[in-house]
Amino acid sequence: MATTHLTGRTARFTGRTALVTGAGSGIGRGVALAFAAEGANVVVAGRRREPLDETVRLVEAAGGKALAVTADVSHAPDTEALVRAAVDRFGSLDVAVNNAGVHRGGAPLADLSEEDWQAQLDANVTGVFLALRAEIRQMRTQPSGGAIVNIASVFGVHARRPGAAAYSATKAAVSVLTRGAALDHIHEGVRINAVSPGATATPMSFRPGETEGDRAERARATLPLGRISETAEVAAAVLYLASDDAASVVGTDLVVDSGATA
Template sequence: MTARFAGKVALVTGGGSGIGRATALAFAREGATVVVAGRTARNLAETVRLIEEAGGRADAVTADIAVAADVERLVGTVVERHGALDIAVNNAGYLPTPAELADLDEETLVRTLGINVVGTWLSMKHEVRHMRAHGGGVIVNVGSVVGAHLTIPGAGAYGASKAAVAALGRSAAREYAADGIRVNTLSPSSMDTPMSLLEGETEAERTERAKGMFPLGRIGSVEEGAGAVLWLASEESGFALGHDLVIDGGITA
């Protein structure tokens, strides 16, 4: 255990798996009290268990970021239980089944934008309101290289939503810098999570596919994603504001 985030309270949405879980574990290892949020209580409980077994402090709040009342309750619960909200990582998101624009159904588009865009906006809205009234804080939004940096056929809905996440982050960064709130975005490419598997693809097949796609010859690990989040949340990146940090193995180079 180290102390880079000792005394800090960090909220991680989508903390029940993938980059969210790895980020929660990393914050806890570095001294933060971590609250993980998401829709599936079982997954959140597993993250809490892993943190506590390693000697860290963790809590879980079940919430749907696409529901305004849930997000308001989530932020209020974090503050009520732990007395502060210093760091917020807005990681929860949705990846729809690929479909070209003319074949994309309205329900899928609305759901994608509702979770990835509206959900991120709702999260920032309530996080900023607390931080603005209590001396500032740090917000890291998790976007994607798809949309803002890379175009993939069939991923128009997802790409549009993640490009909007980056745009929202830049706007918030400019609007609230004077309030001591620092907002940045992390844009990863495929990471070692089930979300990066194509339909019917095995992990071994994904490894082979990545060799021909990424200059580094592999996809990223969730620990590498977590490390980037922690840097953006730390004082080491104190001069980074409104930044969109790409970690993609060179695929957009």
């Protein structure tokens, strides 16, 4: 991946600290790089160290500052330690993006194993809850509060597809959890929203046996925009909701899906 120096861009997040979970690849890495490009100190989290280190390398090669922290968001001690690490290193936690999640199964619901069901609940719902709780507890102690963006999915409250009932249920839960938490904590200066991506240029958007050309052809035939979203486009939506530009946006769920649910 080519690197780009971070000078000469807008700097909405200069001096702020942004935490991104699931930042070792895909949307999470794209979001981390986008925050760094706008001046943020970035804390990247995930379960595997090697891809996190690569994200840090990309940020630093472009002139930014980043810290990698290994964490399993489905474990409360990990989320609490993650927030502490961000504050200890950079002095505050101003923005958090809860992106970590898994998609297991792909079979009809009656054929889904309890293991796959539980894995998705643990990462996609409990993980978001535990991360939110730790982040809010820190942000509400800060005079400037903070902003949180949860990554839900177009497959949730917005749309469904065969073979993804469990995944869709967990992502619908993220959308609802976002709205409830937003109402609970906006009076404490913590502003919470969600982004629901549709098909995005990550490995998750491939169907079994599909090539990039196959995926592009499918998108041309089925999506109103004629293509899937780039990770940078999803990141742009996240940064908008996390920025002062969205100061009065509370509890929304912004869909970025190439028009699929229009």
